[in-house]
Amino acid sequence: MKNFSLFIPTKYYFGWNSLEILPLKAKEIGKRAFLVTGKKFLKEKGILDKIKSMLKENGIEFFHYDNITPNPKTYEVDEGAGILKKEKCDFIIGIGGGSVMDASKGIAIMAKNKGSIWDYMMMKKEVKDALPVILVPTIPASGSEYNPGGVITNPDEKRKWFFRDDKVYPKISIVDPEFTKFLPFSYLSKGGVDIITHMLEPVLTSETYGYIQYNFSAKLIKGVIESIIKIKENKDDREARENLCYSASLALSGIPTRGIGGFAIMHWLEHILSGIFDNISHPVGLCLLLFPFIKIIK
CATH class of the missing domain: 3.40.50.1970 (Rossmann fold)
Incomplete structure (x- = not known):
């Protein structure tokens, strides 16, 4: 670390x-x-x-x-x-x-x-x-x-x-x-990708190993995915909405991943994409880049 x-x-x-x-x-x-x-x-x-x-x-x-x-x-x-x-x-x-x-x-x-x-x-x-x-x-x-x-x-x-x-x-x-009760499910799912990438990027491109950081991030990512699925299945699931909101705040706060380095490669590429094509929102740009990014990193 x-x-x-x-x-x-x-x-x-x-x-x-x-x-x-x-x-x-x-x-x-x-x-x-x-x-x-x-x-x-x-x-x-x-x-x-x-x-x-x-x-x-x-x-x-x-x-x-x-x-x-x-x-x-x-x-x-x-x-x-x-x-x-x-x-x-x-x-x-x-x-x-x-x-x-x-x-x-x-x-x-x-x-x-x-x-x-x-x-x-x-x-x-x-x-x-x-x-x-x-x-x-x-x-x-x-x-x-x-x-x-x-x-x-x-x-x-x-x-x-x-x-x-x-x-x-x-x-x-x-x-x-x-506030999440007023949002279409598509907004929550795309927002979830943004949350996930805030932790996935530093973990997959980290410059050093961090047991706490890796496991903290993995748990948060798993929690985001599970919360989105739960909201899809039951829009009245309050706990899932709470978990999604708190995860969003934590993900880019520095708390989960500080100390392992890494690079925000997906975000840099998305900035190029939506900087040129203004009709592409940030979460949509990340959705387009997520799987190619994982494939390359593997």
Whole structure:
């Protein structure tokens, strides 16, 4: 096992209907929120109105920004940060899938820095500070709620790349399995592939053996697969939905695989794929690459 460090300063809240604590926790962070969401899911399911009512009833001012698309773009992040500054928001609430959560972190960086998010992703500039972020995942997949990274696409260069900075660790993450009940099974199964690859990649390309890491990852992968099968067989299986959500958070947190090295080969290839073909979502890209990757590694 290699020497390693692990730092996770996020306050993590998990459980059914845990969304209800959002206003209380928001009050701990700031006074005026920049609420980041996608355009459709929360609105179509009636959840967005509920969230806005919760915030208003608890005296939390907010500005709603919903111009985030799948495979979030540099201009969406830069635009969001510009609006945030004009609206004088002092913290961010990101509610959505990986795209929304990653974009929220990018906006948090640009709220406190000049230029474009791409400058910081290409390490042309140093992140000096970032606005506090609260994240609420609506799909178990990316695990962005429990790490300090994100992936953004530069459409001008047709290039999708990542950033990672401890300053954008979420201050608070609220993981509510209730959201999964609103998702089609196909979303959960594709999200499950994302979760699995977060652990499969470092294990299969590891630079050194780690008994704990290998067995921890194997158990989590097995649990994800079993949970997806159980949900397919019984959509009311609460435990399976809980396991899927918690596995998503753990998979890319560094806890299961830190200390064995390895390379995110599938993710690098998928970034090339969806960076060029924007209509390919991240989970779908991983699904296309999974079996060829395993075949080559064998």
